[in-house]
Amino acid sequence: MQKVTMKDVAKLAGVSTSTVSRVVSDDDRISQDTKEKVLEVMEKLNYYPNSAARSLANKETEIIGLVMPSYEEDIFINPFFQEVLKGVSSITSKNSFDILIATNHEGEDDLDVLKRIVQTQRVDGLILTRSKKDDEGIKYSKEHNIPFVLIGSCLEYDDIPAVDNDNKQAAYNLTSLLINKGRRKIAFISGEINSIVTLKRYKGYLNALQEHDIEVNDDYFISDEFLEESGYKLMSELLKLNDKPDAIVCADDLICVGVLKRIKESKKYNVPEDIMLASFNNTILAKYSNPTITSVDINSVQLGKKASKKLINNLNKKSKSDNSKEILDYKIIKRDSTLLNNE
Amino acid sequence: MQKVTMKDVAKLAGVSTSTVSRVVSDDDRISQDTKEKVLEVMEKLNYYPNSAARSLANKETEIIGLVMPSYEEDIFINPFFQEVLKGVSSITSKNSFDILIATNHEGEDDLDVLKRIVQTQRVDGLILTRSKKDDEGIKYSKEHNIPFVLIGSCLEYDDIPAVDNDNKQAAYNLTSLLINKGRRKIAFISGEINSIVTLKRYKGYLNALQEHDIEVNDDYFISDEFLEESGYKLMSELLKLNDKPDAIVCADDLICVGVLKRIKESKKYNVPEDIMLASFNNTILAKYSNPTITSVDINSVQLGKKASKKLINNLNKKSKSDNSKEILDYKIIKRDSTLLNNE
């Protein structure tokens, strides 16, 4: 680990550190000659500007923080996260940002983490995901004027920068699909019940039932976490019912494969003949499970892309930020879990 | 975004900034009284130390860089990555570190990225993954005394801190399993051919063949990338052969599901009856595909954990670093892709 500084470069190039600094930041007001000379010396000395010093002086880190709520233990399991990360990464690449994954330090809750990385100025802005009801992170960020973009929705505020799908409509359509296949006893299995995305999907599900005059059965709405195990466990509950469902809407593919596993183990019911399955996020799991699962493609990679674009835009123009909400398309990918042989 | 500094805290608490600094870094030589007083003021003013200033002063960022080679486009697709991240994150949490995901900025190659985040001192150390032959990142890190740990192996140096499985032995055992099932025409499909993990697995595969006096057929070793599409494409090649394989070892689950997909589409061959499949990494894909896939569990989460532990240890004790190599267990998870009905 060497430590070539601007001073060294300046001295060898016979200029002042300000000049070197201007070369580094590609300032206009500098002659082509000195610029080349300085660049040459930088190359020769293998100079890299110290980013701490930079940040200290200009208040910018060129780092974006990606915050995932830890209440979802799946963060590092669910392919959704990875796809978002992929999208974010592709944009930060083009804009010379890096990504910070904040981790809950000893004794920290989610809000603490957010506060810390923002207030210690480790990052220039945040991408928040999977909002909850009365989400503290959103509230804090908004009240403290922290640049952020939400992937998802927020019920409390209307003027926050966000990117989302119309999950309610998607759930409505997905449920309607099952109804149109003749199913009436449709259950809804979800993860964290206070997550906005869950609520929206649940609402869409309910709307579909009501619109088709199907009575809502309370036993058919159960939730746990966004985990495979949760799906397995919750399906066990459903199988205990006297009046078992003939179709299930899952809030997530990961949950859905758990559900599927449980159904298979029962050896009594077949998918899709006895129980149809429909799910969300269209991850690789839905594509390769047996049977393949009908799932809503929410465009996760695009969610990450759009969110980081919006954030970086807001960071650049220091004027007023773009607090608009963007709604991305979704698409129901029909697969075997809702396809009967005679169709 | 406020900007409470030590000065503010010092003033209000009626002490000097050095005293505040000592409280922040939990210095011993300070009276309980003033400590409490300062802490109180910090709380009241909502003070957070500026991390740029800290880094500048003490040369530490408390950030670990996670470097994934971009030659594998799968980085953000392959569950392996996410599992490693999960392991890393669980350790950084306990040690008050955060994680930086470096992204290739415009015009940067992989080595450039590594150089940049290290030389600009954005991170204290690196976790490298998926090493290649004559890996430039490893060479650079070693030559410049950059604290790093490799997840994987390195052929050129013997004294670098690393965590890995015995992939050669695993491949040997996996291939032997197929041979013991009576298969003789065993192909090996891999990703990036210069990645060390590919080479090791290939070697183990070869060893198994040789030990069982099976002639090596050059047509049976093909490679592309660590992608589903690659598996699909490569399987198409194999199906064109006159002498088709009756078993395939895949270097990765993602590749394997692509292979499986292609086999199914052929409508001529069944897994495992006509073609057995065995793979690596035991991701959720292997567990839920149809048929389920026999795969080597390499303990990805543990790889991430051990690597970050080792790195953080080396960062803490500034003495001589632990350059040992740790070999983790692996386990072949047998599933339907190698299980005949009559067994």
Add this chain to the structure above:
DNA sequence: TTGTACGCGTTATCAT
């Protein structure tokens, strides 16, 4: 135990 004063490496302001 506490305070003073300087250094960390860069950017920004103000001259020239």
Add this chain to the structure above:
DNA sequence: ATGATAACGCGTACAA
């Protein structure tokens, strides 16, 4: 177009 100099906010010898 270039240079001198003062921040930026914190850590740390050194002094008290």
